[in-house]
Amino acid sequence: MSIKSTLHQAMKDAMRAKEKQRLGTIRLIQAEIQRVEVDEQIEVDDAQALVILDRMLKQRRDSISQYEAANRQDLADTEAAEIPIIQSFLPAQLSAEEIQQMIDDAITQTGASGMQDMGKLMAVLRPQLQGRADIGEVSKSIKQRLS
Numbered sequence: 379m380s381i382k383s384t385l386h387q388a389m390k391d392a393m394r395a396k397e398k399q400r401l402g403t404i405r406l407i408q409a410e411i412q413r414v415e416v417d418e419q420i421e422v423d424d425a426q427a428l429v430i431l432d433r434m435l436k437q438r439r440d441s442i443s444q445y446e447a448a449n450r451q452d453l454a455d456t457e458a459a460e461i462p463i464i465q466s467f468l469p470a471q472l473s474a475e476e477i478q479q480m481i482d483d484a485i486t487q488t489g490a491s492g493m494q495d496m497g498k499l500m501a502v503l504r505p506q507l508q509g510r511a512d513i514g515e516v517s518k519s520i521k522q523r524l525s
Contacts, residue, residue, distance in 0.1 A: 380423075389401065399463070403460045403464065406460070407431065411427060414426070428508045428509035432509055435464055438457045438461050441457045442454045442458055468509045471510055491524075492525075493524050496521070500517065
């Protein structure tokens, strides 16, 4: 079942259960997917939907830190409540050990030896990790390994 159809079914379930927070978040996701489809004149597939969901998670995390810095805990709590709902539509997250193993495999595959090879590594890892790990954290881990 595709992510879009899963979202549609989840929206109907949230409406029946009268879960306002979940319904609102699902509608935000659907609106973002529809915005991308209209702007880029494409049909969003599961890979692109994962990118959109990842971007939405990153936006929520950034917003939380900004709201907390501005002493707006009410808005930070709203954003924090949306994160698990968005994550529920992503594949299971990888463990730190699994991520390290994937990094090791990518280093072996690309022959990366220094920071100049960071782009090659990320090009190999990004499709494998999309929606399954925080790419920013993976990037930090790679930088530590290569320096």
